[in-house]
Amino acid sequence: MTLQTCNLQHAFLPHLLLLILIFLLHAWRGCCHPQCLDYKPPFEPRQPLVFCKEYSKFGCCDLEKDEEISVRFYKIMENFDHSGYVTCGKYMRSILCQECSPYAAHLYDAEDANTPMRMLPGLCGDYCSDYWHQCRYTLSLLLEDLGSPQQFANLTATIEEDRRRFCDFLVLKDNQYCYPNVVTNAELNANLGFVREDPKGCLELCLQEVANGLRNPVAMIHADDGTHRFFVAEQLGYVWVYLASGSRIDRPFLNLTRAVLTSPWAGDERGFLCIALHPRFTTVRKAYVYYSVSVKKEERIRISEFTLLTHDDNQLDHSSERTILEVVEPASNHNGGQLLFGHDGYLYIFIGDGGRAGDPFGKFGNSQNKSALLGKVLRVDVEDNDNGAPYSIPSDNPFLWEKEARPEVYAYGVRNMWRCSIDRGDPATGRGRGRMFCGDVGQNKYEEVDIIVKGGNYGWRAKEGFSCYDRKLCQNSSLDDILPIFAYPHKLGKSVTGGYIYRGCQMPNLNGLYIFGDFMSGRLMSLKENVTTGEWQYNEICMGTDQTCRFPKLINSYYKYIISFAEDEAGELYFLATGVPSATARAGVIYKIVDPSRRAPPGKCNIKPSPVKIKGKLIHFHPKEGKGNLKIIKTTTTTRTPTRRKPIIIIKPPMPTRKTIRKTPPPPPTTPTRPRGRGRGRGYKRGRRLRVGSVRLVSADGLSDRGRVEIFIRGEWGTVCDDLFSNKAGTVVCRQLGFTTALAVMKRAALGEADRSVRILLDDVECEGGERSLLECKRSRVGKHNCSHGEDVGVICVTTSHQPEGFPN
Numbered sequence: 001m002t003l004q005t006c007n008l009q010h011a012f013l014p015h016l017l018l019l020i021l022i023f024l025l026h027a028w029r030g031c032c033h034p035q036c037l038d039y040k041p042p043f044e045p046r047q048p049l050v051f052c053k054e055y056s057k058f059g060c061c062d063l064e065k066d067e068e069i070s071v072r073f074y075k076i077m078e079n080f081d082h083s084g085y086v087t088c089g090k091y092m093r094s095i096l097c098q099e100c101s102p103y104a105a106h107l108y109d110a111e112d113a114n115t116p117m118r119m120l121p122g123l124c125g126d127y128c129s130d131y132w133h134q135c136r137y138t139l140s141l142l143l144e145d146l147g148s149p150q151q152f153a154n155l156t157a158t159i160e161e162d163r164r165r166f167c168d169f170l171v172l173k174d175n176q177y178c179y180p181n182v183v184t185n186a187e188l189n190a191n192l193g194f195v196r197e198d199p200k201g202c203l204e205l206c207l208q209e210v211a212n213g214l215r216n217p218v219a220m221i222h223a224d225d226g227t228h229r230f231f232v233a234e235q236l237g238y239v240w241v242y243l244a245s246g247s248r249i250d251r252p253f254l255n256l257t258r259a260v261l262t263s264p265w266a267g268d269e270r271g272f273l274c275i276a277l278h279p280r281f282t283t284v285r286k287a288y289v290y291y292s293v294s295v296k297k298e299e300r301i302r303i304s305e306f307t308l309l310t311h312d313d314n315q316l317d318h319s320s321e322r323t324i325l326e327v328v329e330p331a332s333n334h335n336g337g338q339l340l341f342g343h344d345g346y347l348y349i350f351i352g353d354g355g356r357a358g359d360p361f362g363k364f365g366n367s368q369n370k371s372a373l374l375g376k377v378l379r380v381d382v383e384d385n386d387n388g389a390p391y392s393i394p395s396d397n398p399f400l401w402e403k404e405a406r407p408e409v410y411a412y413g414v415r416n417m418w419r420c421s422i423d424r425g426d427p428a429t430g431r432g433r434g435r436m437f438c439g440d441v442g443q444n445k446y447e448e449v450d451i452i453v454k455g456g457n458y459g460w461r462a463k464e465g466f467s468c469y470d471r472k473l474c475q476n477s478s479l480d481d482i483l484p485i486f487a488y489p490h491k492l493g494k495s496v497t498g499g500y501i502y503r504g505c506q507m508p509n510l511n512g513l514y515i516f517g518d519f520m521s522g523r524l525m526s527l528k529e530n531v532t533t534g535e536w537q538y539n540e541i542c543m544g545t546d547q548t549c550r551f552p553k554l555i556n557s558y559y560k561y562i563i564s565f566a567e568d569e570a571g572e573l574y575f576l577a578t579g580v581p582s583a584t585a586r587a588g589v590i591y592k593i594v595d596p597s598r599r600a601p602p603g604k605c606n607i608k609p610s611p612v613k614i615k616g617k618l619i620h621f622h623p624k625e626g627k628g629n630l631k632i633i634k635t636t637t638t639t640r641t642p643t644r645r646k647p648i649i650i651i652k653p654p655m656p657t658r659k660t661i662r663k664t665p666p667p668p669p670t671t672p673t674r675p676r677g678r679g680r681g682r683g684y685k686r687g688r689r690l691r692v693g694s695v696r697l698v699s700a701d702g703l704s705d706r707g708r709v710e711i712f713i714r715g716e717w718g719t720v721c722d723d724l725f726s727n728k729a730g731t732v733v734c735r736q737l738g739f740t741t742a743l744a745v746m747k748r749a750a751l752g753e754a755d756r757s758v759r760i761l762l763d764d765v766e767c768e769g770g771e772r773s774l775l776e777c778k779r780s781r782v783g784k785h786n787c788s789h790g791e792d793v794g795v796i797c798v799t800t801s802h803q804p805e806g807f808p809n
């Protein structure tokens with residue numbers, strides 16, 4: 001008896017441990033995040049679905065996919081008589097429609113691209129039992145529809161007879177996320193599709209790295225000319241052009257390094273600070289820049305104008321500089337540094353109070369003194385300035401008739417506005433259009449965000465945020481100042497970086513959200529206006545968990561010195577940050593802000609960048625972050641080391657490699673395993689569900705290890721034609737097929753040419769070798785190529801232990 005119990009315990013212990021482990025794993029993973037089978041967030045379809053109606057409001061299908069599913073359904077239902085239709089139709093429909101569920105990736109166990117997906121959505125135990133009792137013989141029909149008919153007929157014939165095996169195959173062990181529980185779980189569905197908040201109310205967003213290796217990137221702008229280029233300025237005096245493809249042109253747009261006054265010390269506020277392009281840049285090819293210079297041993301800020309070269313759209317004429325304005329800076333800090341064109345076509349210049357602490361200059365400081373240009377927002381007109389004065393004064397500038405005031409002044413009482421932007425307005429209603437938002441850096445207590453209006457007094461040095469700084473000035477009834485829309489104390493951050501109101505297309509949840517940050521604390525923040533009360537509601541922005549940000553290319557960490565925010569031509573938002581705030585350290589990265597909870601419906605936000613003629617070479621983009629190799633980047637500082645340099649703080653640790661986490665136990669025998677290369681080639685069997693980026697080898701002689709490369713994208717098999725296709729790219733293909741490496745890569749159709757009906761889907765593929773699919777490599781856009789089938793590529797794959805036969809050398 002004792003012996004028996006003992007044995008029992010022994011037999012039980014591993015199971016118990018396993019159970020505990022599974023439980024812990026689930027607890028640790030917490031709540032699943034909605035995700036589609038294409039590894040992207042769900043969306044609201046543009047047109048309501050007809051067949052899978054329950055996912056019309058939010059899910060993973062558009063109308064096209066919905067139709068595809070309904071065609072499959074009716075094809076399967078042809079096998080039923082009326083009573084069968086009545087009994088089983090609902091199961092068929094529900095099972096087929098789970099592809100449209102916002103939790104599709106979980107139901108199909110597809111979150112991890114390295115493990116096979118389920119062929120059918122994971123069902124809950126009870127539902128599976130009912131299904132088995134009523135309609136078990138329909139399983140083979142569902143599977144037949146997906147893959148190789150005989151194979152599955154044979155396999156399912158045995159499963160269909162045995163409820164346990166049947167449900168082992170179909171059940172998803174996670175009781176919360178199986179169908180239909182996932183649909184009815186109130187907690188999961190309560191805020192489905194909205195930006196998720198963590199328990200502290202922090203909005204969970206993710207990031208995508210779009211550029212790196214930059215030296216204190218201070219500004220990023222676009223030309224609004226249809227090219228979707230970015231112009232990125234570095235503090236030491238360079239401006240670089242990035243194309244819509246993400247590649248950078250090797251020649252600088254502007255190289256002012258010789259003239260710009262700056263230093264490698266961390267926190268030096270001098271340097272090249274901003275660039276703005278003429279609002280009609282396609283016709284008026286001028287750029288305006290804002291930088292620090294030393295003239296006769298005097299520090300100044302200079303605003304000047306450059307003209308584009310006539311024969312190169314990506315370079316300014318360096319000999320065309322014309323000074324618009326120079327202002328003497330009494331101290332090296334508080335140089336302002338924003339330059340932008342308003343919707344009125346005028347140039348706005350944001351100038352700091354001149355520096356030191358407490359705006360000590362003159363009787364009551366510069367900011368409240370309208371005879372001084374320091375501590376002001378200026379507005380000038382640079383239209384038609386080719387002859388005569390470099391700028392004129394707009395006729396409705398607010399202080400034209402005030403005797404002592406400079407006519408350029410548009411608003412005053414500002415301390416050191418760092419980063420201002422103009423609201424494009426709500427895409428549907430236009431509400432908010434033209435509002436000007438600025439972050440104004442505080443003294444020693446509060447950082448603030450202001451909306452700038454004509455003639456406004458923003459309070460400095462009488463006030464800092466909402467509180468009095470200079471008590472005497474503050475109590476003067478004639479101050480009549482405009483309060484910030486938001487101010488935060490120094491325990492949250494010590495140097496505000498103004499941002500943008502999101503008005504892009506790809507992240508519908510973020511519309512109307514003002515996103516900004518803090519340079520010192522690395523905090524990302526947001527404000528949302530309550531339209532009824534006019535109040536701005538604050539929410540911190542946090543990085544989503546690894547689980548939340550598990551979409552291709554997304555990361556959930558960033559360098560903490562947030563230098564600037566930016567908007568691209570389409571209105572998507574970015575921020576520029578660095579790990580080492582020195583003008584010479586190549587530690588700056590540009591991040592795109594991504595909402596993992598919802599995307600716009602597919603096709604809605606497509607852009608077609610107009611072509612750009614390029615002189616010089618392109619430097620392709622390689623993401624560095626989020627691959628587990630975030631490292632401290634050493635500054636190249638040669639002179640004084642900064643005194644208060646802080647170590648790099650990564651807000652979240654880098655993502656773990658995905659291979660380690662699996663939700664369900666190893667699949668039962670009927671779940672097809674990853675392709676192993678054998679039995680493939682011409683006779684390719686659709687043994688597993690095809691996914692975007694799958695590859696196959698097509699060869700005339702039916703050999704499984706070689707052939708012309710075909711890739712599956714958007715529901716079709718297409719070919720790859722490419723002169724750049726290297727062994728590394730070949731290796732990516734071979735790995736996907738279960739081999740270890742590519743023995744040879746053949747170009748110019750040496751392994752066969754596709755017939756005309758096969759589209760060429762990929763060209764200019766350049767891989768590093770570690771990618772999981774050719775789609776992750778650098779490449780032209782899908783379907784964009786400049787070759788013919790005479791250039792189709794092929795590979796010969798090998799598993800390194802043996803050489804294939806019949807291959808010369």
Ligand SMILES: *[C@@H]1O[C@H](CO)[C@@H](O)[C@H](O)[C@H]1NC(C)=O
Nearest residue numbers: 148149150151152153154155
């Ligand atoms: C399926 O079963 C039939 C008859 O039992 C057999 O001839 C055939 O080879 C089997 N097919 C597979 C793929 O196992």
Ligand SMILES: *[C@@H]1O[C@H](CO)[C@@H](O)[C@H](O)[C@H]1NC(C)=O
Nearest residue numbers: 250251252255256257258259
């Ligand atoms: C930029 O200009 C400086 C001095 O004028 C020059 O030494 C440097 O090589 C230029 N850099 C580039 C990338 O053209």
Ligand SMILES: *[C@@H]1O[C@H](CO)[C@@H](O)[C@H](O)[C@H]1NC(C)=O
Nearest residue numbers: 361362363364365369371372
């Ligand atoms: C205001 O600024 C002007 C220009 O810098 C200066 O000459 C004047 O003394 C200042 N006025 C006061 C009251 O400080």
Ligand SMILES: *[C@@H]1O[C@H](CO)[C@@H](O)[C@H](O)[C@H]1NC(C)=O
Nearest residue numbers: 368472473475476477478479
């Ligand atoms: C209040 O401010 C006005 C204008 O700046 C000034 O003329 C006046 O002397 C101030 N009053 C006091 C009591 O400081």
Ligand SMILES: *[C@@H]1O[C@H](CO)[C@@H](O)[C@H](O)[C@H]1NC(C)=O
Nearest residue numbers: 529530531532533534535537
């Ligand atoms: C706006 O504020 C009012 C009053 O505080 C509140 O009742 C309402 O829920 C708020 N609206 C939103 C969208 O937060």
Ligand SMILES: *[C@@H]1O[C@H](CO)[C@@H](O)[C@H](O)[C@H]1NC(C)=O
Nearest residue numbers: 723763764780784785786787
């Ligand atoms: C076109 O072909 C040339 C030469 O094969 C190649 O260098 C280039 O990158 C190709 N692609 C495009 C989009 O021009």
Ligand SMILES: [Ca+2]
Nearest residue numbers: 458459460465
């Ligand atoms: Ca203020």
